[in-house]
Amino acid sequence: MRQIVTFDAYATLINFELAPTTLKVLADRLDLDGLDVDEFLDDFRVMRFQAVLEAYRPYHEVLHSSLRNAMRLHGLEYRESDGDALVEAVPTFGPWPEVPDALRALKKKYEIAIISNTDDNLIARNVENIGVEFDYVITAQQAKAYKPDRQTFEYAFQTMDVDPSQVIHVAQGWEYDHIPTRDLGLKRRVWINRYGRRGSSDYQPYDELPDMSGLPALLGC
Numbered sequence: 001m002r003q004i005v006t007f008d009a010y011a012t013l014i015n016f017e018l019a020p021t022t023l024k025v026l027a028d029r030l031d032l033d034g035l036d037v038d039e040f041l042d043d044f045r046v047m048r049f050q051a052v053l054e055a056y057r058p059y060h061e062v063l064h065s066s067l068r069n070a071m072r073l074h075g076l077e078y079r080e081s082d083g084d085a086l087v088e089a090v091p092t093f094g095p096w097p098e099v100p101d102a103l104r105a106l107k108k109k110y111e112i113a114i115i116s117n118t119d120d121n122l123i124a125r126n127v128e129n130i131g132v133e134f135d136y137v138i139t140a141q142q143a144k145a146y147k148p149d150r151q152t153f154e155y156a157f158q159t160m161d162v163d164p165s166q167v168i169h170v171a172q173g174w175e176y177d178h179i180p181t182r183d184l185g186l187k188r189r190v191w192i193n194r195y196g197r198r199g200s201s202d203y204q205p206y207d208e209l210p211d212m213s214g215l216p217a218l219l220g221c
Contacts (some may be wrong), residue, residue, distance in 0.1 A: 003187070004135070004162055005106055005219065008147075008171035009116035012192050013103075013212075014093050014126050018086065022067070025085045029076050036074075044070035049175060052117060052146035059119045059140060060087045090118075091125035096194075098213040103132040105216035110168075111135040115156045117146045117176065136160055148180035168219065170212075178203055190215065 010016035019041050023030065030037060047066035064083030071078040106112055113136035116123055120141050127137055136159060140146045143155035157164055164185040171177035172192045181189055182203050189206040191199065192215075199208060207218060 001166060002111065002162060003109075003166055003168065004111040004113055004160055005168045005170060006113045006115050006156065007169075008173060008177050009114050009118065009123060009126060010093075011194070012170065012172040013095055013099050013114070013130060015096050017093055018090075021086060021089045025082050026071075026076065032075060035076070040070060040074045040076075043073055052140075053149075056140070056144045056146065059117065059122060063087055063090075087122070090122050092129075093126060094129040095131075096211065098211055100131050102212040102215050103130070105221045106219065107132070109221050110219070111160075113156070113160060114138060115147070115152065115169075116140070117152075147176040150180060150184070153181065153184060170215065174200075174203075178206060188219075190218065 007013050022041065022044065023037070044067060047069050048062060051062045051066045060083075063086050064080075067083050067086060068078045071082070103112060112132075112134050114123070114127070114134055115138045117140045120139050123137060123139060127134060136156075138156045138159055140152060142159070143152045145151035145155070147153070153164075157167065160167075165187050167186050168188040168190065169177065169181050169186050170190040170192060172194055178189060178191060191206050191208045192212055193199070193208050193210055196210070199206075209215060209218065
C-alpha cells in the first residue's frame, strides 16, 4: 500500500524568516514611542491566522491586509510597499539545514508532498531552494482554502488519490496543522518542535522531534 509523508512548508521545512524581514522593512518606523516590537510581531502573527479563517483570497493579499491591520493597531504608518516587500521576500527563504538530507532519506521509502498555506508562485522557488523533488506540492491556491480548514486536507488527499490512513503528516505548527488533523484518521502525525514549546495531551497521539534530522529513523528509513 502506498504511504505518503506530507509536510507543512513554512517553519517546518523552510526557515520562515518573516519576523526579521518585517523588522527590516519597517526599520524606519520602529522607534515610535511606546511601541512594543514583540507585541506587534505577535499581533501580526495572530492577524495572519485570523485572515486565513475568512473567505479564501490569495496569500499575497493575506500578507498585505494582516500587516496593514497590525501596523494600524500599533500606530505605525502602513505603505503598500511594505506588504510588497514581504511578499517578495517569501520565495527567497531557504530550508532548515537538516531538511534536504532528511527528505532524500525519506524518498527511499515514501512519496513526499507539501500541503502549504501559500500561492503557487511563492512556494515554487522555496521548493527549488530545498533542492529535493516532491511528488506533490499542494497549496491553498489550488484548494481554494487555508489550513486549518478541513477542505485543504481533503483536497490534498483527493489530489494524491490516497486515503488519510496512508498519510503521515509532519508539521511544526499547532493551529494550522496538528489541531485540525487530530480527527482526520491519519496513519501518523509528527510534531517538529523547533522552538521547545510544550505539547498537549489533548491532541495525542503524535510523535515529537526537535528538528527533522531524526525523522528518517523514526519512520524506518
